[in-house]
Amino acid sequence: MSTTTNTSRLGSLLMAPVHLLMRIIDVPLRSLQKATGISGMAAFFLAPNMLIFGIFVLLPLVINFVYSMTGGTAFFLAERNFVGAEQYSRLFTCGSYLDPMSCQEDAFWTAVGNTFWFVILQVTLMILVALVTALILNRDLAARSFWRAVFFFPVLLSPVVVGLIWKWILQRQGLLNFGLYQFGVEPYTWLTDRNWTFVATIGVSLWAHMGFYALILLAGLQAIPKDLYEAAEMDGTKPARVFWRITLPLLMPNLLVVVVLALIRAVQIFDEVYVLTGGGPGTSTFYLTQYIYETGFASALRNPGLAAAASILMGLVLVVLTLIQLGIGQRGEKKGKR
Amino acid sequence: MGEIKLTDIKKSFGSVHVLKDIDLHIKDGEFIVFVGPSGCGKSTLLRTIAGLEKVTGGEIEIDGKRVNEVTAADRGLAMVFQSYALYPHMSVRQNLAFGLENSNMPKAEVAERITEAARMLEIEPYLERRPGQLSGGQRQRVAIGRAIVRRPTAFLLDEPLSNLDAELRVSTRAELAALHARIGSTMIYVTHDQVEAMTLAHRIVVMRAGKIEQVGTPLELYNTPANRFVAGFIGAPHMNFLSAEVVEQEAGKTTLLIGGSHRLLVPISGQKLSVGDKLTVGIRPQHITLANDPGSLTVKVRLVEALGSETVIHADLNGEKLLAVVPGQRQISPGDEAHFSVAGAPLHLFDGNGLRVKDK
Structure with a gap:
């Protein structure tokens, strides 16, 4: 009292x-x-x-568009000359779109190609790994909350920290080689091997973001009424059929959200990769955002107009992906109401 | 066949004992209702029979075969869930077919069974709709249909009417009874609604705190409740309980003192009763009549509920609550003094442990 x-x-x-x-x-x-x-x-x-x-x-978007119509190396808009769609045509001047080297801006098309493969592989793996993780975390595990925290924890880290952690692990004198050495395996230069660095960027971004998507899927799994599974159990439904005919269709709204979010995020990949590999070796992990950043700010012959044009193009891709998400979401809502 | 025998069933969740020593023999074709307050273990008992929960101890037999280790699917039972548990992304037809397809049943037979069940339950117009497009009552039929198509040895129904509105509940109740009469399979039905239990059951199993309090036909439970709990649970409004004391004992007759001063002669010569024993007298509200006789119970009226065909009077007898349901409309208001007569009313006597005092 x-x-x-x-x-x-x-x-x-x-x-x-x-x-x-x-x-x-x-x-x-x-x-x-x-x-x-x-x-x-x-x-x-x-x-x-x-x-x-x-x-x-909104304002940066407009300014960015204006920049994309100007040329020169100056930063102040007042000092820049109007060039119309020249930057866009420069980006699209290619002998063959399948061969980046035949393009005027070969770095742009290399970055586009790298980003494309990165997105395809990373998103596919992300969905699979996040789904499997969510399915496991949805079971009656011992210390379930602990495991959920373990998988979610990397999401809380800054991308730079993620990049640094994995650099310490993967570099020549890093943790991985130290561990392998204990088993008699010769140290390997993981971060200077073109193939391994590409794999590493996919793996690291998976590790860093998977917890977030797994959490969305886990919420979806938990929203599926237990009764449905019991009804299926009474009917003698085999686990695989339960997954394909009950779990997956009912998880679809969450799964679609995850696919689109993961797609958008994968297209924008930059920070952790930049810290981990700097885009190298060579151009093996050189992705679109890094191209925009370096073209606009970091290279000796900086070209803010070209960077702005490239970012507008990337923005368009993201708009399309977002519209797809909205469309799918609305269709799902209508279905739910019916 | 659909004979189910439970012997000494125990079920614990950790240190919580949900079911304690349950013995029950359900005959083939019987409609049996488990009734009891929330948390009494009735749903858990149903789920252990279904195979959705493993028993901690005891034996479950279906048609003479021990099924403790048999999976839910192989027990040959079908369950109707409280939430209906229909697959929301499948049409009604797909919902009905889903379980049958698991057993690789020929398509023609699946279609035939669906048509038959749909006709029986009058859900043919909705076969291509999804559950979300159906009303509560229609969904409920689909859920029952999903059980029927499997042609189970017994139906297990877990509070199937609780999500329906009052009017629909009454009509669906009648349909369920008709369905049972038509199919003739064993049905085990869980509810906390004693009206459902009384109207549907061949036999009612009254449960409390994981134990069976009494098993019997609805009228057996109403007329001779085994204990105070059953007496209070079966019948609406609930039975009145008055404290009483044995003041006289003669051959074949016992005189009790109730309400402080009223002497009541009961035709019971309970062997164990002796003068001075404290008892509880149970009187159903419908068995009390209004009297003018000053020799009857004098009560103070607290509340009057006029229902038109009958009047419910909440009264106070020397500090104890007493409820009477009298036929017709009465000119009586709160604060009035009234006379309640229990002459000729069936009286139920319960001892200090709440058990029925049997005559001899």
Whole structure:
């Protein structure tokens, strides 16, 4: 009894400043509502967010588009000359689109090709690994919460930290070679082998993001009523048939979300790879975002206009992927309502 | 055949004993209802019979064969779940076919069974719809249909009507009874609704805290409840319980004192009763009549519920609550003094442990 009283007393003490603040802002807000009406209030409350969105998303988008229509190395827009669609045509000038070396901007097409294969492989593996992980975590495991945390933990790490951790593991004098050496295996230069670095970037990004997608799928799995599985058990349904005919169809909405999110994220791959391999060796892990970054900011002959054009193109790809997600989501909703 | 025998069934979840020494013999073709308050173990008992839960101890026999280690699918039973457990992404037809396809049944036979069940349950127009497009009542039929197509030795129904509205529940209840009469298979039905139990069952199993309190036909339970719990559980409104004391004992007759001053002569000569024993008298509200006789129980009226065809009177007898359901409409209001007569009413006597005091 006394605990309750104490708690409520503490609560009211803590809430006192809040109440005071509410009373202070109540007066001007009421008069504002009187002047503008309810719809005006909605605009008022939305304004801060729209302002931030406008300054940090919409405006850069427009500026970026303007940049893509200009040439030269200068950063200030005022010092740049208008070139129209020249940057876009430069990106698309190719002898054959299947051979990056025949293109004027061979680095762009190399990056596009690398990103394409990265996306295909990484997303496929991501879906499979996340699904298997979610299915395992959905079982009655001992210490289930612990395992969930273990798989989710990398998601919380900064991409740079992820890159550094794996660099320490994979470099010539890293943990992996040390471990292998204990078993008599000769150290290997994992990060200077073209094939291994490509595999490593896929593996590292899997490790870093898989927990997030597994969590979405796990939530989907847990939303499937247990009764359905019991009904299937009463019917003598084999586990494989349960998976294909019950689990997978019911998980499909979550699975589609995961596919699209993973796709978008894979197209944007940059930070952890940049820290881990720097895009090398050669151009083996040189992906699209790195091309944009280096073209615009890092190379000796920087070309912000070209980088802007490339990023607009990448943005278009992402818009298409997002629209697909929206379309699928709406179709799913309609289906659910039916 | 659909004979099910439970011997000494025990079930524990960790240190919690959910079922304790359950013995029950369900005859072929019988409609048996497990009834009891929430958490009494009735659903768990059904699930152990189904094979969805493993028993901790005891034997389950179906048609004379021990099935403790037999999987749910191989016990030949079908279950109707409280939530219906229909596959939401499949059409009604696919839902009905799903279980049959598992056993590689020829397509023609699957189609035939679906047609037969759909006709029986009048769900033919909905066969191509998904569960989400059906009403609660229609879904419920599909769930029953899914059990019927399997032609099981027994049906297990776990509170199948609890998700329906009151009106639909009454009509579906009648349909279930008709369905049982038509199919003739054993049905085990779980509910916490004693009206469902009374109307549907051949025999009712009343459970409490993992134990069977009494097994009997609905009228056996109503007329001769084995203990105070069963007496209070079966019958609506609940039976009245008044504390009583034995004040006189003669051959064949016992006089009790209830309500502080009222003497009640009961035709019982319970051998174990002696003057001074404390008892509980159970009287069903429907067995109380209003009287003008000052010699009857004088009560104070607390609340009057006029239902039109009958009047429910909540009253107070010397600190004890007493409920009477009297036919017709009565001019009586809260605060009034009234006289309740229990002359000729069947009285139920329970000893200090709540057990029925039997006559001899």
